[in-house]
Amino acid sequence: MRTLEVCFSPAMLPYYDLEGKVVVVIDVFRASSTICVALANGVKEIIPVRDIEEARGYRDKGFLVAAERHGEMVDGFILGNSPLSFVGEQFSGQSVVLTTSNCTQAIHDVKEAHSIYIGSFGNLDLIAAHLLSMKEDVLLLCAGWRNKYNMEDTIFAGALIDILMPHFQMECDAALTSWHLYNMAKGNISEFLKSSSHAQRLRHLRIGADIEYCLTPNIAEVVPLFNGYSIMPV
Amino acid sequence: MRTLEVCFSPAMLPYYDLEGKVVVVIDVFRASSTICVALANGVKEIIPVRDIEEARGYRDKGFLVAAERHGEMVDGFILGNSPLSFVGEQFSGQSVVLTTSNCTQAIHDVKEAHSIYIGSFGNLDLIAAHLLSMKEDVLLLCAGWRNKYNMEDTIFAGALIDILMPHFQMECDAALTSWHLYNMAKGNISEFLKSSSHAQRLRHLRIGADIEYCLTPNIAEVVPLFNGYSIMPV
Numbered sequence: 001m002r003t004l005e006v007c008f009s010p011a012m013l014p015y016y017d018l019e020g021k022v023v024v025v026i027d028v029f030r031a032s033s034t035i036c037v038a039l040a041n042g043v044k045e046i047i048p049v050r051d052i053e054e055a056r057g058y059r060d061k062g063f064l065v066a067a068e069r070h071g072e073m074v075d076g077f078i079l080g081n082s083p084l085s086f087v088g089e090q091f092s093g094q095s096v097v098l099t100t101s102n103c104t105q106a107i108h109d110v111k112e113a114h115s116i117y118i119g120s121f122g123n124l125d126l127i128a129a130h131l132l133s134m135k136e137d138v139l140l141l142c143a144g145w146r147n148k149y150n151m152e153d154t155i156f157a158g159a160l161i162d163i164l165m166p167h168f169q170m171e172c173d174a175a176l177t178s179w180h181l182y183n184m185a186k187g188n189i190s191e192f193l194k195s196s197s198h199a200q201r202l203r204h205l206r207i208g209a210d211i212e213y214c215l216t217p218n219i220a221e222v223v224p225l226f227n228g229y230s231i232m233p234v
Numbered sequence: 235m236r237t238l239e240v241c242f243s244p245a246m247l248p249y250y251d252l253e254g255k256v257v258v259v260i261d262v263f264r265a266s267s268t269i270c271v272a273l274a275n276g277v278k279e280i281i282p283v284r285d286i287e288e289a290r291g292y293r294d295k296g297f298l299v300a301a302e303r304h305g306e307m308v309d310g311f312i313l314g315n316s317p318l319s320f321v322g323e324q325f326s327g328q329s330v331v332l333t334t335s336n337c338t339q340a341i342h343d344v345k346e347a348h349s350i351y352i353g354s355f356g357n358l359d360l361i362a363a364h365l366l367s368m369k370e371d372v373l374l375l376c377a378g379w380r381n382k383y384n385m386e387d388t389i390f391a392g393a394l395i396d397i398l399m400p401h402f403q404m405e406c407d408a409a410l411t412s413w414h415l416y417n418m419a420k421g422n423i424s425e426f427l428k429s430s431s432h433a434q435r436l437r438h439l440r441i442g443a444d445i446e447y448c449l450t451p452n453i454a455e456v457v458p459l460f461n462g463y464s465i466m467p468v
Binding site for chain 1: 246383405406407410
């Protein structure tokens with residue numbers, strides 16, 4: 001039977017074997033949600049880059065670049081990390097370079113995996129169906145917050161596990177905990193998260209609309225795959 | 235208000251600020267339980283060492299040495315990591331050197347903290363009361379399993395938080411998750427843990443009696459403090 005694991009932070013990645021595994025990178029608030037929304041709204045590809053310097057390089061070459069650190073848009077860029085910026089057809093067919101606090105590094109951290117997908121509530125059912133159609137073992141990687149654990153990524157991992165569970169062997173305490181937490185939260189995830197640190201942090205930034213959007217299931221029906229350079233729909 | 239945080243794995247420690255903090259090291263199955271039981275049964279001190287080589291050095295100097303790796307006693311030593319080995323007066327007044335897979339390294343990893351205590355269900359109420367009597371911020375460090383997250387350490391952290399919560403500020407998603415998980419599990423922790431990976435692993439080693447003992451609250455009423463060399467009751 002295929003195995004299903006969850007890694008709560010990129011800091012713990014050295015202790016997971018990535019070889020031959022399908023990795024789903026999760027950063028619910030907000031990068032993985034934004035990537036799904038952008039691709040579902042016609043963006044051709046997302047090029048994830050680790051640092052601001054690299055992002056500036058792309059910008060100076062004429063690329064459309066979105067840059068966020070610690071929840072805010074970085075000075076000198078015209079886009080941040082809000083999924084709502086990508087709703088509509090305004091960037092259809094374009095390449096978008098993206099750098100964020102946690103997610104874009106996490107994507108590069110798992111380069112040796114068999115394949116790397118992006119998951120969010122926006123593509124919950126579709127990414128689950130895609131994983132079920134494959135044969136490889138699965139690792140769900142929560143991007144977390146500055147290498148610490150966060151609750152929203154865990155709850156999304158739990159939502160995915162809730163669908164995948166019957167088809168996988170799950171000898172992973174992080175996966176079990178994610179599933180338990182999702183089951184506690186699922187009646188009203190937004191309410192459940194109100195006490196969480198990252199949701200509070202984002203509320204201070206007045207992006208409540210983003211939060212609600214990031215928690216809405218199946219509004220970005222796309223399966224984003226990282227090819228080592230950019231993320232494109234399967 | 236004092237802050238209360240949980241770190242799910244020694245791998246994430248670099249992202250926590252230890253300065254001025256009181257750290258409680260938790261390794262429910264079984265090292266932190268064993269340390270509490272040994273000290274509550276009259277052992278003078280526990281000297282935690284990182285590796286087997288160092289443990290052999292102590293043994294060759296005539297010390298009583300307990301050594302465990304991956305749940306089993308290491309060849310060449312007369313004690314492993316079972317709390318039941320320390321019930322009774324047989325080692326009263328003695329120094330015991332201890333090396334285990336996860337916990338003894340974690341203790342050394344937090345040396346720069348303000349002070350380092352050992353927590354387990356055995357000393358739950360007493361360690362909670364001691365923390366309440368102090369003034370410093372608190373970090374609960376789960377030793378985990380080979381630097382991965384585990385469920386039993388999280389549930390104990392949640393049990394401690396359940397007592398401490400009204401007196402602390404808790405802007406930490408790992409702390410909130412621990413508390414939620416404890417509340418789900420508290421009716422029957424042993425049953426709740428049956429599906430967890432580490433409990434299954436230990437069951438294969440036929441140490442079911444150890445597991446039940448490690449989950450029994452307040453059977454080792456002692457507050458173990460690490461002084462940089464050895465762990466002794468406060």
